[in-house]
Amino acid sequence: xxxxxxxxxxxxxxxxxxxxxxxxxxxxxxxxxxxxxxxxxxxxxxxxxxxxxxxxxxxxxxxxxxxxxxxxxxxxxxxxxxxxxxxxxxxxxxxxxxxxxxxxxxxxxxxxxxxxxxxxxxxxxxxxxxxxxxxxxxxxxxxxxxxxxxxxxxxxxxxxxxxxxxxxxxxxxxxxxxxxxxxxxxxxxxxxxxxxxxxxxxxxxxxxxxxxxxxxxxxxxxxxxxxxxxxxxxxxxxxxxxxxxxxxxxxxxxxxxxxxxxxxxxxxx
Amino acid sequence: xxxxxxxxxxxxxxxxxxxxxxxxxxxxxxxxxxxxxxxxxxxxxxxxxxxxxxxxxxxxxxxxxxxxxxxxxxxxxxxxxxxxxxxxxxxxxxxxxxxxxxxxxxxxxxxxxxxxxxxxxxxxxxxxxxxxxxxxxxxxxxxxxxxxxxxxxxxxxxxxxxxxxxxxxxxxxxxxxxxxxxxxxxxxxxxxxxxxxxxxxxxxxxxxxxxxxxxxxxxxxxxxxxxxxxxxxxxxxxxxxxxxxxxxxxxxxxxxxxxxxxxxxxxxxxxxxxxxxxxxxxxxxxxxxxxxxxxxxxxxxxxxxxxxxxxxxxxxxxxxxxxxxxxxxxxxxxxxxxxxxxxxxxxxxxxxxxxxxxxxxxxxxxxxxxxxxxxxxxxxxxxxxxxxxxxxxxxxxxxxxxxxxxxxxxxxx
Numbered sequence: 308x309x310x311x312x313x314x315x316x317x318x319x320x321x322x323x324x325x326x327x328x329x330x331x332x333x334x335x336x337x338x339x340x341x342x343x344x345x346x347x348x349x350x351x352x353x354x355x356x357x358x359x360x361x362x363x364x365x366x367x368x369x370x371x372x373x374x375x376x377x378x379x380x381x382x383x384x385x386x387x388x389x390x391x392x393x394x395x396x397x398x399x400x401x402x403x404x405x406x407x408x409x410x411x412x413x414x415x416x417x418x419x420x421x422x423x424x425x426x427x428x429x430x431x432x433x434x435x436x437x438x439x440x441x442x443x444x445x446x447x448x449x450x451x452x453x454x455x456x457x458x459x460x461x462x463x464x465x466x467x468x469x470x471x472x473x474x475x476x477x478x479x480x481x482x483x484x485x486x487x488x489x490x491x492x493x494x495x496x497x498x499x500x501x502x503x504x505x506x507x508x509x510x511x512x513x514x515x516x517x518x519x520x521x522x523x524x525x526x527x528x529x530x531x532x533x534x535x536x537x538x539x540x541x542x543x544x545x546x547x548x549x550x551x552x553x554x555x556x557x558x559x560x561x562x563x564x565x566x567x568x569x570x571x572x573x574x575x576x
Numbered sequence: 577x578x579x580x581x582x583x584x585x586x587x588x589x590x591x592x593x594x595x596x597x598x599x600x601x602x603x604x605x606x607x608x609x610x611x612x613x614x615x616x617x618x619x620x621x622x623x624x625x626x627x628x629x630x631x632x633x634x635x636x637x638x639x640x641x642x643x644x645x646x647x648x649x650x651x652x653x654x655x656x657x658x659x660x661x662x663x664x665x666x667x668x669x670x671x672x673x674x675x676x677x678x679x680x681x682x683x684x685x686x687x688x689x690x691x692x693x694x695x696x697x698x699x700x701x702x703x704x705x706x707x708x709x710x711x712x713x714x715x716x717x718x719x720x721x722x723x724x725x726x727x728x729x730x731x732x733x734x735x736x737x738x739x740x741x742x743x744x745x746x747x748x749x750x751x752x753x754x755x756x757x758x759x760x761x762x763x764x765x766x767x768x769x770x771x772x773x774x775x776x777x778x779x780x781x782x783x784x785x786x787x788x789x790x791x792x793x794x795x796x797x798x799x800x801x802x803x804x805x806x807x808x809x810x811x812x813x814x815x816x817x818x819x820x821x822x823x824x825x826x827x828x829x830x831x832x833x834x835x836x837x838x839x840x841x842x843x844x845x846x847x848x849x850x851x852x853x854x855x856x857x858x859x860x861x862x863x864x865x866x867x868x869x870x871x872x873x874x875x876x877x878x879x880x881x882x883x884x885x886x887x888x889x890x891x892x893x894x895x896x897x898x899x900x901x902x903x904x905x906x907x908x909x910x911x912x913x914x915x916x917x918x919x920x921x922x923x924x925x926x927x928x929x930x931x932x933x934x935x936x937x938x939x940x941x942x943x944x945x946x947x948x949x950x951x952x953x954x955x956x957x958x959x960x961x962x963x964x965x966x967x968x969x970x971x972x973x974x975x976x977x978x979x980x981x982x983x984x985x986x987x988x989x
Contacts, residue, residue, distance in 0.1 A: 350689065353689070353692070353693045354692065354693075354811075355688070355689035355692045355693055355698075355810070355811045356810060357809055357810040367617070367695070368617055368695050369693065369695070370693070370694060370695075371689070371690070371692075371693025371694065372690075372693070373689045373690050373693060376690065377687055377689075377690065378687045378690060379630065379634040379687045380634075381633075381634035381635055381637075381638075382630065382633055382634040382687075383633070386633040386634075390626065390629060390630060390633070391694070394618060394622070394626075394694065394695075395616050395617070395618060395622075396695075429690070432690075432694075433693075433694075436694065442693065
């Protein structure tokens with residue numbers, strides 16, 4: 308069963324022909340360069356933007372954190388909290404620890420908050436409500452590392468019982484939290500798959516011994532870099548053919564960790 | 577669906593060959609861990625209340641200052657001079673009008689997507705905001721009105737302009753993202769609206785204030801209706817992200833609605849007695865009447881005369897014939913009618929006021945001179961089918977079935 312379904316979503320030049328399904332209970336990271344259409348996609352999923360073409364469905368109720376948490380500049384933090392607390396679905400069990408950790412200046416107006424403080428408030432208001440689907444557009448924007456840990460924990464807590472879609476530039480955080488990746492590029496969808504699928508297709512290895520055998524790999528090797536007497540290679544090799552060939556040629560192959568951000572950078576390059 | 581082969585800037589031939597596009601896609605759903613939430617979604621009424629509450633919470637200081645400013649009218653209650661009362665009303669009217677325009681084009685509306693994203697119904701939310709703003713403008717105008725013992729004309733115009741500015745400013749929200757862009761559009765709307773007003777006033781209402789207020793009302797209703805409707809379709813339209821860019825023109829043109837509406841109006845109630853059994857029905861005394869001139873018939877019914885426009889003065893002769901002067905200056909209408917009320921109807925002099933001379937003959941035919949003529953002495957024919965008009969300059973004009981022409985005094989019947 309799909310929690311989020313998009314079919315041929317198009318909105319001006321921001322997003323063109325995007326289709327995907329996200330399973331119920333998944334935690335998906337929406338990644339892509341600036342201007343790729345991440346926020347537009349999140350707005351379309353949340354229903355706050357109307358698509359030019361295509362359809363979208365999202366299992367509700369949803370809780371949506373817009374990018375930068377643009378609340379009315381004259382609104383005070385305590386008033387915003389008071390209003391949201393009265394809405395159906397508010398869960399003090401989740402929200403109160405977050406608010407304590409975030410240490411928000413309650414008497415201040417929105418226009419007196421820093422970007423990070425606004426995002427903290429937004430995260431507390433969004434994750435403090437129970438929903439079937441959480442749509443979080445850049446929930447780490449402007450956060451310091453200590454607070455980001457709290458936010459990641461809160462997202463993980465919600466992801467345990469709900470569907471979460473997370474648009475961000477923090478590939479490392481996305482890797483820690485998410486089981487699906489959705490990559491946007493050039494205002495279209497390039498990839499939507501479980502993280503495991505990335506892991507199966509792309510690997511990073513260290514090669515010792517018969518390093519020249521790497522030249523026989525052809526297009527299986529996306530990137531090769533010499534480190535002293537060894538080589539490090541990024542492989543696009545879902546069938547594990549390359550490693551077998553290297554071993555046959557007498558090379559010693561050692562798998563290396565491949566963080567998502569490095570993989571994205573290598574792929575983008 | 578995504579083609580994973582296009583992931584790379586230089587896709588490997590192997591991966592392209594091996595590529596069953598869905599091979600890497602997990603079609604099997606993950607373990608379902610989701611339990612349905614046990615709460616009702618946010619209702620329309622809750623959304624409306626939410627919008628109203630947030631509008632109040634985020635602007636209560638500004639609103640309080642505006643309400644206090646309405647106390648500027650207090651000296652009027654304490655017996656201040658008329659000019660002081662009018663000045664205070666003018667200032668308050670300008671303040672309310674400014675508030676309406678500023679709130680209309682207010683660009684701090686991107687918060688709508690947060691509230692809509694939490695489940696609030698966008699149209700109801702927007703309606704709540706609009707109601708608070710309108711209520712506030714009404715309170716400020718109302719307080720000043722209560723405190724003003726004199727003619728509240730400036731308050732009336734200020735309040736109406738505030739509502740219209742608010743409505744039209746609201747209509748610009750779907751078309752421009754920045755306040756500067758919205759302000760530019762608002763100016764364009766005002767130009768369109770002014771054109772509509774010109775048409776409306778030329779074609780419809782005898783009473784200037786009524787015409788303006790009705791036009792304000794239509795534009796406010798159109799703009800606010802568009803704002804609520806568009807926010808329902810796309811909450812981001814409040815932040816200029818909608819694509820309904822021509823809505824503003826429609827709203828600006830809404831002022832034109834006053835033109836056809838006049839035909840729905842009935843016979844005016846304001847009357848001037850001509851003879852014992854004849855009554856002239858003056859539209860300019862009835863704020864909601866059109867520009868048509870009416871008179872009672874001998875049988876007791878009403879007759880719509882074949883003439884439109886501002887009726888500045890009327891003189892009547894035998895056989896129910898009638899000389900009329902039309903003027904484009906609405907304020908003159910009042911002055912002349914006062915003169916009429918004072919019993920000077922047969923001889924009315926209006927120095928320097930050019931007007932169009934017309935005659936309604938005994939059989940109801942309407943004749944009119946093309947030239948602009950001053951009001952002068954009128955002598956009606958005995959049969960009521962023509963008249964001679966003598967100006968103070970000595971010119972003599974004849975109006976009858978042959979038209980309107982200048983004649984010599986000797987030629988006059």
